[in-house]
Amino acid sequence: MSTEVTKPPCALCGQSVEIKGFALDTPTKQLPFCCAGCLSIYQLLNGDQKTDAIQPDDPIKPPNKEVY
Numbered sequence: 001m002s003t004e005v006t007k008p009p010c011a012l013c014g015q016s017v018e019i020k021g022f023a024l025d026t027p028t029k030q031l032p033f034c035c036a037g038c039l040s041i042y043q044l045l046n047g048d049q050k051t052d053a054i055q056p057d058d059p060i061k062p063p064n065k066e067v068y
């Protein structure tokens with residue numbers, strides 16, 4: 001058996017992940033990322049999959065109706 005651990009590709013850019021620690025836990029699996037940038041971009045693209053990042057539910061201000 002080889003002692004080398006297979007490096008998973010970054011879930012965003014596909015580069016081999018050299019440093020562990022930028023993984024994102026999803027309800028289905030853990031996605032590896034090569035850097036914090038890819039991780040944050042992926043989170044931006046995929047919205048709120050991670051329940052850690054619960055944002056305050058700001059009430060959306062309705063746009064002022066322009067009355068003519």
Ligand SMILES: [Zn+2]
Nearest residue numbers: 010013034038
């Ligand atoms: Zn990457």
